[in-house]
Amino acid sequence: MERIELLAPSGNLERLKIALLYGADAVYIGGQDYSLRANAKNFSIDDIREAVSFAHNLHKRVYVTVNIVFHDSNLAGLKEYMLTLDEIGVDAFIVSDVIVMQLMKELSIKAELHVSTQASSLNYEAVNFYKDLGATRVVLAREAHKSDILRIKEETGLELECFVHGAMCTSISGRCVLSNYATLRDSNRGGCAQVCRFVFDIEDSNQVFSMTPKDLNMVSVLEEMIKVGVNSFKVEGRMRSVYYIATVIYTYRRLIDRVLNHNIDSKYTDYSLKILNRCANRDSVEQFFNKIPSNKEQYFLGRDEESNKDFLGIVLDYNKDNNMVTLEQRNYFKTGDVVEFFGPNLEPTSFIIPDELYDEKENLIDVARHPKMIVRFKCPITLRKDDMMRVELKF
Amino acid sequence: MISKILLVLDNPLYLNDYRKVGVTTFLFPLKGFCVGYREYSLDEINKIDVSNKYLLVNRVLDCKDIDAFKKIIANFQGIKGILFEDIGVYQSLKNVNYSGEMILFQNHFNCNQKSIDFWLDRVNSVVVSNELTYKELEYIASNVKGEIVLHLYGYNQVMYSRRKLLTNFYNEFELDKHDKRVIEDKATHVKFRAYENEYGTVMYSEKIFNGHKLLNLDNVKYFYVNSTLINHDLLMSFLKDVNRPLDNEEDDGFLEKETIYKLKER
Numbered sequence: 001m002e003r004i005e006l007l008a009p010s011g012n013l014e015r016l017k018i019a020l021l022y023g024a025d026a027v028y029i030g031g032q033d034y035s036l037r038a039n040a041k042n043f044s045i046d047d048i049r050e051a052v053s054f055a056h057n058l059h060k061r062v063y064v065t066v067n068i069v070f071h072d073s074n075l076a077g078l079k080e081y082m083l084t085l086d087e088i089g090v091d092a093f094i095v096s097d098v099i100v101m102q103l104m105k106e107l108s109i110k111a112e113l114h115v116s117t118q119a120s121s122l123n124y125e126a127v128n129f130y131k132d133l134g135a136t137r138v139v140l141a142r143e144a145h146k147s148d149i150l151r152i153k154e155e156t157g158l159e160l161e162c163f164v165h166g167a168m169c170t171s172i173s174g175r176c177v178l179s180n181y182a183t184l185r186d187s188n189r190g191g192c193a194q195v196c197r198f199v200f201d202i203e204d205s206n207q208v209f210s211m212t213p214k215d216l217n218m219v220s221v222l223e224e225m226i227k228v229g230v231n232s233f234k235v236e237g238r239m240r241s242v243y244y245i246a247t248v249i250y251t252y253r254r255l256i257d258r259v260l261n262h263n264i265d266s267k268y269t270d271y272s273l274k275i276l277n278r279c280a281n282r283d284s285v286e287q288f289f290n291k292i293p294s295n296k297e298q299y300f301l302g303r304d305e306e307s308n309k310d311f312l313g314i315v316l317d318y319n320k321d322n323n324m325v326t327l328e329q330r331n332y333f334k335t336g337d338v339v340e341f342f343g344p345n346l347e348p349t350s351f352i353i354p355d356e357l358y359d360e361k362e363n364l365i366d367v368a369r370h371p372k373m374i375v376r377f378k379c380p381i382t383l384r385k386d387d388m389m390r391v392e393l394k395f
Numbered sequence: 396m397i398s399k400i401l402l403v404l405d406n407p408l409y410l411n412d413y414r415k416v417g418v419t420t421f422l423f424p425l426k427g428f429c430v431g432y433r434e435y436s437l438d439e440i441n442k443i444d445v446s447n448k449y450l451l452v453n454r455v456l457d458c459k460d461i462d463a464f465k466k467i468i469a470n471f472q473g474i475k476g477i478l479f480e481d482i483g484v485y486q487s488l489k490n491v492n493y494s495g496e497m498i499l500f501q502n503h504f505n506c507n508q509k510s511i512d513f514w515l516d517r518v519n520s521v522v523v524s525n526e527l528t529y530k531e532l533e534y535i536a537s538n539v540k541g542e543i544v545l546h547l548y549g550y551n552q553v554m555y556s557r558r559k560l561l562t563n564f565y566n567e568f569e570l571d572k573h574d575k576r577v578i579e580d581k582a583t584h585v586k587f588r589a590y591e592n593e594y595g596t597v598m599y600s601e602k603i604f605n606g607h608k609l610l611n612l613d614n615v616k617y618f619y620v621n622s623t624l625i626n627h628d629l630l631m632s633f634l635k636d637v638n639r640p641l642d643n644e645e646d647d648g649f650l651e652k653e654t655i656y657k658l659k660e661r
Contacts, residue, residue, distance in 0.1 A: 068656075071527065072507045072534055099510040123461040125483030125490075141455065143557045151458040172455050175555040177503050180526050180654050181600060182585045188503055188526075191656030196554075200578040207568045209578050211560045288557070295563035 005232040006256055007063070007161065008249050011040045015245050016051050016062075021344045021386055022246045023253025026061035027051070028094060030238060031085075034078065035065045036118070036190045037238050049088050061091040067116040069174070069188040070097050079103060086111055094139065096174065101133045112136045114161065118174035118188070122148055124155035131158055139163075139234065142216065143172055143288045146228050153229030160229055164218040165248055165276065166236025168287060170196035170211045212299040217284030219252075219273050223259045225289070243311035243330065246388055247279040250342065275393060281308045310390045312339055313368075313375065318383040325379045327389060334367040341379075343387030350392055354378060396610055396637065401544065401617035403451070405433050407443060409627055416634045420447035420617065422478065428452040428464060431552055431590045431597030432623055437470055452479040453500065454594055455557070461487060471495060476519065478544075485518065498522065498544060498616075502552050506531075508538045515541035520616045525551050529608060529650040542616035547606045548633055549621030550599035551648060553587060560596040561589055575624070588624060599624060605645040607637045 008024035010016035016027050029051060030042045043051060048064065055062045064085055068074065078100070085093070086109045093111050095101055096118035104113055115121060115130045117139040127138050137159035140149065144162065153160055169176065177187055178195035185191030202209035216236070218225060225233070233256065235248055251272050258264040277284055287293050313327040333339065335355050342348045359365050360374040368375045397417035404410060404421045413421075423440045424432035429451055440448060450471065456464065461483045468491055471477070476496025479485065488497055499505065499514050500522040514521045523535055525546040536543060565572045578598075579586045586601035603625060610618070622630055629642060641647070 069504055069524075070507045070510065071531060072509075073531075075507060075509065097504075097507075097510055098513045099507060102509075102513055119482070120455045121482075122455050122457045123481070123483040124458060125461050125486040126456075126481060127483075129482045129486045143455070143457075145457065148458045170558065170560070171554045171556045174504070175455070175502060176553070177526055178554050178587070178598065180649070181553050181587070182580060182583055184652060184654050186526070186654035186656040188506075189654075189656035191654070195580070198580045198582065200580050202564070202579075203577045204573075205568075205570065207564070207570070208581075209564055211556070211558070213558070293558055293563075295567040298558070298563055298567075300564070300567045 003231065004226060004256060004260065005161075006249065006252055007232050007234045008245060009166075009235055009238040009240065010051075010245070011037070011042070011238040011240070013043070013047050013051060015240075015242050017054060018242045018386060019245050019249050020055055020058055020060050022249040023344065024060070024249050026063060026091070026232070027055065028063040028065060028234075028238075030065045031081065034068050034070075034074070034081065036067050036188075036192075037065075040239050045084060045088075048085065048090065052089050056089070063092040063094050063114060064090045065094045065116070066100050067094050067096045067118055068190055069118070070099055071189070074189070075099070079107060082107060082109060092137070098133075101130075101135070105134055115139060117141055117163070120172050120174055121152075124152045127152050127156045127158060131156055137161055137232070141172055142168060145291075146221075146224060146289050149225070149230060150228040159231040161232035161234050162218075162225065162230045163216055163236055164222070164225070164233040164252065165284070166216055166240075166280075168213040168216050170213055208301065210298065210300050213287065213293070214297055214299060215280055215282050215284035216287050217273065217276060218286060218289065219255060219269055219276065221286060221289055222255055223264065226259065241311070242314070243388065243390070244279055248276060250344075251275055278310065278393065310393070312389045312391065315341075315343070315383050315385055315387040315389070316374070317385060318379075318387075320382065323378045323380055324376055325383050327375050327377075329368045329371060329373045329375050331371075332367070332369050333389075338392045339389050340392045341381055341383060341387055341389050343384055345384065346381070346387055348393070349381050351379060351381060351389075396618075397634070399615060399618050400547065400620050400634075401449065402620045403432060403549070403622055404435075404443075405622040405625070406627070409622070410443065410445070412627070412631060413634065414445075416631070418620075418634065419445070420449070420475075421445050422449045422451050422619075424451045424453065428454050428456070428460070430454050430555065430592055430594045431599070434592075437467065441473065447475050448473060449475055449496075449498070450477045451500070452477060452481065452484055453502075454480065455555070456481045456483055465491075468493060478522065489517075496520070500544070502555065508535045511535060511543065512540045515539060520544050522546075522619060525604060525606075526649050526654065528653050532609060532650075533612060536612035536614050539614055542614050544617045544619055545606065545609050545612065545615055546604060546648075547609065547618035547620050547637075548630070549604060549619070550588060550602075550624055551604050552597050553600050554598040555595065556597075557595040559591055559593075561591040590624070600648075602646040603629070603642075603644050604648040605633065605641050606647065606650065608647065608650060610637065
């Protein structure tokens with residue numbers, strides 16, 4: 001069996017480190033130009049250098065998106081940027097525009113060429129075209145059916161990357177400029193205003209027209225995805241929070257490992273699905289893997305949203321001598337609350353917030369109500385920096 | 396100029412009207428391989444008496460589709476060339492040394508001269524994106540190494556989904572189905588024209604793009620005219636006098652409107 005990779009999104013250095021610590025094998029990031037999340041904070045060159053160093057020290061990989069559709073004015077500085085990324089040692093460029101593919105060859109870039117999902121590759125002939133251009137991997141269109149994935153793998157032998165989790169475009173990726181027309185923001189250069197999530201009137205009906213898809217969730221078909229030849233499981237969400245990244249990556253890491261070790265069962269899968277749906281605050285379903293999605297895979301009137309106040313805090317420090325944890329608060333909690341800790345090396349472990357709860361100035365408090373306030377309390381569970389505390393999730 | 400028009404024939408009944416004003420080159424969306432157009436089978440196309448016929452394949456094709464496409468390449472007799480969206484079509488045509496013209500027509504892509512030149516080393520022509528400004532198009536037209544195709548007139552394809560968005564809506568609310576409907580955003584009141592078939596849904600723009608300003612640009616092989624959804628009299632009035640003032644239903648797209656992508660630029 002080929003290597004299976006869990007690939008995480010990272011919008012900044014903090015999220016990158018969390019993603020890698022919580023189980024991602026690789027991360028994909030965007031620089032401050034040429035990336036399809038133009039309005040995210042993104043990574044400076046110094047950030048990318050630090051990211052690559054951090055990842056490589058863990059024997060993990062960093063891919064950089066250079067995947068806008070370039071206008072002539074965007075080409076200034078592109079060569080220098082690509083050479084700098086290569087000098088830093090990024091492991092791959094994720095690309096959709098052929099000019100970048102051509103430049104990679106001309107500049108003898110050592111990083112791998114991964115063809116972005118924006119190229120909408122859905123058949124083996126298209127993938128063979130990119131293989132001829134030097135691609136080592138293609139991120140297939142989200143519309144790929146399992147039979148397409150299998151056939152493409154058989155006909156091309158290339159590494160295949162598929163999305164497993166996160167938001168979906170209504171359109172085939174790249175084939176949409178709704179944003180340009182509705183807001184004058186160029187979707188294929190990173191300015192997407194998510195117009196497909198707007199609500200519309202429709203001719204000759206009083207009902208609200210919607211084209212919003214539910215999120216993608218491939219938990220129940222992971223084993224099948226491996227069988228048909230997917231090498232890399234990609235999670236969407238470079239603009240998502242650290243808690244979202246940690247929870248999703250943590251969950252998929254365990255699911256993939258269980259599939260590979262043949263000890264996955266429906267009970268664990270159901271539990272994982274509930275964790276993921278709660279974390280995302282939106283319904284998530286399979287989309288194109290087995291069929292063309294119907295109205296059941298879209299939102300129409302309203303959404304079944306659950307609480308998104310689960311994330312209570314992140315561990316900054318743990319003193320083993322006196323069992324004192326120092327935590328940065330992210331949502332309201334109080335003494336007596338039943339919570340759970342989880343972390344890169346910690347399975348979800350239940351805990352009751354003790355009566356002796358202190359703020360940063362060692363004042364005794366009974367409620368942690370302010371975002372990012374520093375809170376200290378004793379905890380017998382051995383914790384590490386970057387472990388997380390959330391409400392106890394019992395399903 | 397009129398001889399450079401490449402016209403999508405939405406209604407065969409109007410063929411003679413177009414010929415009378417000098418249009419000689421027509422584009423036929425190929426049945427089973429297109430979305431957002433009135434489609435034609437090869438038999439239908441063979442029966443239509445025009446000298447310059449091109450086929451359009453604008454779907455993103457899956458593996459079964461590409462297999463089906465490869466099987467019919469040999470049947471493309473009397474066809475001058477093929478315009479296509481999917482790179483797999485190019486690869487398939489190249490593999491059989493296809494002798495007709497290949498014209499890359501990827502909506503929203505091909506936005507810079509160097510990418511277009513990359514393709515012009517491989518195909519006969521490239522349809523340039525219609526989300527560019529006049530200055531951007533002028534630069535491209537002046538500097539490309541071969542001939543390009545520019546949008547001239549018609550509703551612009553704004554979005555292409557593999558989902559059947561109208562069917563899904565009507566199923567959800569158990570209403571009678573339609574395959575073409577106008578939708579309007581409740582907040583901005585921007586409208587799009589949804590056009591669905593069994594392969595998915597295309598959203599067309601609210602206004603008809605009128606790019607008569609582009610007629611003076613260099614290196615143009617064809618000017619693309621899409622008659623889909625357009626009132627025939629309005630289209631004829633344009634074809635008879637391409638420099639007439641813009642109708643209320645028309646605009647010049649992004650020719651004078653630059654899009655932004657970083658909010659701080661606004």
